[in-house]
Amino acid sequence: MIFRFFYFCLIILFFISTFINKNNLFNNINSSVEYFNIRFNKDIQTLKKEIDFLYATKQSLPFTNYKIDENIVYFDINGSGVYFKNISSYPNQFDFYNLKEAKDNLNSKFNNSLLYIVYNNIKSFDNKKEIVYSNKFSKAWINKLKNVSLTSNSFKSKRSISRDNTEFSLYNLYTDQIYKKKMFTIIFPEYDYFNNSQRLRALWYFDFNGNFFAKNANLLKDTLHLNVSIIDSEHRVVYSTNKSEVNSISTLDNFYVFPLEKTNYKILVEKENILQLIKIKEVFLIVFILFLIFYINKKDKLKKELSSLKMINKIKSELLLREPLTSLYNRYFLQEEMVFPINNCGIVLLDIDHFKNINDTFGHDKGDHVLKAVSNCIKLVSIGSADAFRWGGEEFLIIFKDTDKENVLNKVNTLQKLIKDLNILDNYKITASFGVIFTDIKDKSSFYSAVSKADKNLYTAKKTGRDKVVAF
Known part of the structure; x- marks a missing residue:
């Protein structure tokens, strides 16, 4: 202990x-x-400092060679796109940020994780006038911006953007409407003041991959x-x-x-x-616990051997309750183990048709083989829901407990088919006759009375042609 x-x-x-x-x-x-x-x-x-660097690299370019498509004015500068939307008057020149150079510079610092840059110069929230700079020029952007504001279409959330230029917001809600790239976006907002009101001046979108x-x-x-x-x-x-x-x-x-x-x-x-939680001291504890387990198991071995003798006696007792050829219960089980009352009980008595002819024609060894095969069929339909007996000779008894008439008949019909499907004797079809009743059994006396009624139904089934089920 x-x-x-x-x-x-x-x-x-x-x-x-x-x-x-x-x-x-x-x-x-x-x-x-x-x-x-x-x-x-x-x-x-570091990324914010690179944005500040972009301001130092901006160029003044003349506003020439542009095209107009509905409410979009656009042109291509060395593969980078500039788009004007809803702008009624244009300056003679504008500030263009060299986004391709900026992208290469950023990728050198961020493990080639930068995939795309979009910069919005937002003139006003009310009429959604905007200038869009992109490091990748595409006429597909033109068709998109005809009807959709990039800014309003970018945010699916009403979460506010920080008004402190040193802060940032990182979202996964921005979706590239043209290339459908699944990316996440770091957004740097910029604000200025006009007529004592704060106005969003620009947004920087940096689309990154996981690197x-x-x-x-x-x-x-x-x-x-x-x-x-x-x-x-x-x-x-x-x-x-x-x-x-x-x-x-x-x-x-x-x-x-x-x-x-x-x-x-x-x-x-x-x-x-x-x-990952086991260190040296835990290893020593495990070794010691294993040694102690070995010692205790050694000590318990004798107890187990004694208990095994009890188990052997229990097995012998179990063998007394079963008929040795079919391993089904025998009448001794009925005397010693059956518990009454049994409500909603289906009593099935079945007899192998012309079993004497089987013994006479094929021999008793084949007859025993048929008895085992039929008993195996009975086990299939009775397992877990019934007690099955070899009642005597070629006669078998099945007691279905706590069930209903329909279920009992379904089980009997299944068993009848299983027996008919047996193919163990050359050119000979094995069949069985069934007598079935459904009743409540109060005690051993009413049980034998119920078996007697099932036996009468079995006799009727045999008398009227065999391979039949006579029920209730």
Whole structure:
């Protein structure tokens, strides 16, 4: 007894120790994710500085060689597009940002993660006048901007954009309406004041692929030795250190979930498995527990041997209740084990047709083979819902309990077909006759009375041609 108590204490100690390790790991995860957000904010500030650099590289270009298509004025400068929408008067020149150069410069700093740049110079919210600069000129943009404002079509959420130019918002709600690219967008708003009211002057859209997160996510994985994923608000995977990760995550149960600051994205850290929580001291505990288990098992072996003797006696007792040829219950089971009353009981008595002819024609070995085959059919229809007996010779009894008439007849019809489908004697069809009644049985006396009624139905079935079911 003392060993079992000691064994139990060691197990508790093991779980306490692993719980402490888990708590320490979770604290480490929290601090590491905090550093992730700090590094991410530094990357964003670097991006903001690059935007400031764009202002220093702008050029004054003459406003010539443009085309007009309904409410859109557009032209192509070295593969970069400039589009004017709903503008009634035009300057002689305008400021054009060299977006291709800016894109190459940004990609050199952000792991080639920048895919697309769109810059909106918004003149007014009321009439939605705007100038759109894009690093990829496309006439498809012209057709899109005829009817749709890029700004109003970009935001599917009413969440406000920060009015502090040093801040940013990161959304997955912007969709490239022309190329249908599934990207996420970092938005830098710019504001100025006009007639004592604040006006949105411009928005910068930077569409990235998942590589933007690669450096910080891999650093987090190297620290924690756990896979890290970044997902958007719709649980789509933007980046994952687990290369086998699916495109979207249906449940977050297997992850620790943290917000990505100032965004609607989340940082997922996979939950650890038990092996990652086991240290040296836990290994010693496991070894000692295994040794103790071996000792206790050795001690219990004698007890098991004694109990096996009891099991053997129980098996012998079970054998007494079964008829040896078919393994169905015998009448001794009825005397010793049957419990009364039995309500909604179906009594089925069946007899193999012309069994004496089978023995005389094919021999008693074949006759025994037929008895086993029929008993196997009976087991198929009675398992779990009935008690089946070899009642004597080629006669069998089935007691269906807590059932209804329709179910009993269905079982009997199935059994009749199973027996007829037996193909174990050459050029001979095996059939059986059935007598069935449905009643409530109060005690052993009413049981034998019910069997007698079933036997009369069986006699009728045999007398009127055999291979029949006479019921109720």
